[in-house]
Amino acid sequence: MSLLSDSLVITRRNVTKIRRVPDLIVFATLSPIMFVLLFRYVFGSAIPIEGIDYASFLLPGILCQTVIFGATVTGGALAEDLQKGLIDRFRSLPMRSGAVLIGRTVADQVLNVVSIVVMLLTGLAVGWRPHTTPYEFVLAIVVLLAFAFAVSWLMAPVGLLVRTPEVVNNASFIVIFPLTFIANTFVPTQNFPTPLRVFADWNPVSTTTQAARELFGNTVPGPTPDAWSLQHPVIYTLIWVVIILAAFVPFAVAQYKRAAGR
Template sequence: MTVLSSAAPPRVIAVPSSNPLLGFFLEVCVLAKRYLIHLRRQPQQLMFATAQPALFVLMFRFVFGGAIKIGAGATNYASYLMPGIFIQSVTLGAMTIGVRLAEDMHSGLIDRFRSLPISRAAVLTGHTTAGLLRNLFVVCIVFVVGLAVGFRPALDPLGWLAAIALILGFTFAISWVAVTIALYVSNLEAVEMAGLTLLMPLTFVSSAFVPTQSMPGPLRWFAEHQPVSVVIDAVRPLFLGTDPGPYPYLALLWIVGIVAVFSPLAVRGYLRATSK
């Protein structure tokens, strides 16, 4: 059985015990719905979540864009910039999921979950799934802003599907990083700061805003091989209709690797935190 909302006495639904996979799926859906209901009741969270990447678009497009030499394949700086903004938005936006989980841990809600016969992994997966849907909404809004400032993606349906799949996959993966940080940082106020300290350098020391060729040797090597750059370098040519080379496969490896490493760490941290 799973809980739907923390604002009232738990309302539960029966999960078929004969089908554990179906039960786990239903638990994840109900827990994700709980987070989305909370988000709907606090629309200012979405407002600020979309305002920040929109400001980055306007700032880089009109303040710095004229001084930056773009790489091959992009017809203007907006077309070069927007794929990087998409990945930056989901990377930094993932910390909202970590903060929400930390708040649930400190409010005692997780103790209520422990009294229910639900999978502990479903609690974490529900948060990351809700984060994926939240960040998808943010990306859609930022996409419209990009069109307004000159972003002109190529009309290649297969390329778009592949780019969107990579963005969603990376969103899900980076959400597990945020959840892990929330579970291992005991101070609620420090959770967001710790996440931004770890994730923000990845978004700026990358190919999101400038080609990495302008960076000095060691910094350039790091920028070209870290996961944010790899995913951006996979998504950008897919949107522009150019050959992405091996980058989609490298991005997929990063996504699978991040989930494989951080989801067990998150579950272990959750078990440790709830056993106290």
């Protein structure tokens, strides 16, 4: 069988699992709603942003944070499959080694699409509005999913190395949580201390958020950001996507072969 057909089989298997495990659907729907409402009405009341309402500023950042955290499901799911011996069963089948990883990462993007749809509807309910063309609107979603897809491949070898879902979840939270907060996801960065501001301006989480804001038409009025990364957020984000995929796809496949051979 070809890599494509093998990957489609694994993708279908993982999507079927999503439908049959209520916890995954609950996390993908209720958690985004909770984040939007919490930040919109708790933090939003204390964070005035000149020239734009907080709901419009917030939603692209919440979307970026949610799809990144959704992408970490890849590592936990692979660790769980290893723990339960499913990878050993796959190894006994005439299946291309990369198919398991492709099927896993693609299926996790299906879950991210569900989260995005729920968050967009919730955003509309709390006052967010896009001011853009349909093409730019779709491109914003594509950029968000592309970055999440790259993060999925970054997390894949982590799940294959530690082999315990709990460790993967804890490790991903420790790394990704500060990355999403030392960024422009929830507040503008101009008042950050200089070292944090420089880091935030070049943080790909910031540029993914900025790309979504620009494509949704939710930018903050004012001068152009000084950092090249924020002046060209779509290009910079896609550069990071290519770098992460180029580095971690081969690494994840090699680690899968080692894990399956143990």
